[in-house]
Amino acid sequence: MRSVATTALLLSLALLPGCASTEEGEAAGTLVEVGVNNNLVPSTTVTIYAVQEGGQRSLLGTVMSGVRDTFRFRPMVSSGTHRLVADPPGPGDVLTSRPIVLPVSGSAVIEWNLMNNDLSIVIIE
16 A cells, blocks of 8 residues: 555656746746726626637636626736637627737736726736
8 A cells, every 4th residue: 555655656746847837836937917897888797718819718707797806817828819708697798808919928917997898918027
């Protein structure tokens, strides 16, 4: 029994160098903070996704009607364009932001006002 536990431990330690990390223990790459102001009229709750150029969606979270919420994520691929998508429940219209070009490293702060589909981006290198 002990040899199975030892083998599992050694195998898990062998896989650790493959993980990208910084000195602080966070994953390498671009950190993106997205503030979403859900001021849609008529009011509705929306689910927010980050969509990469190839179409891969990453769930960021849900924003209730009349609420501003903030999400943080690291895109799988920093290069290329991304878009934000606000998807209401049921057959409502999906709202898609304009294209976003993220830095390869550093961070980005995005503010998205849903009513006007207005997007502001600050890149921090």
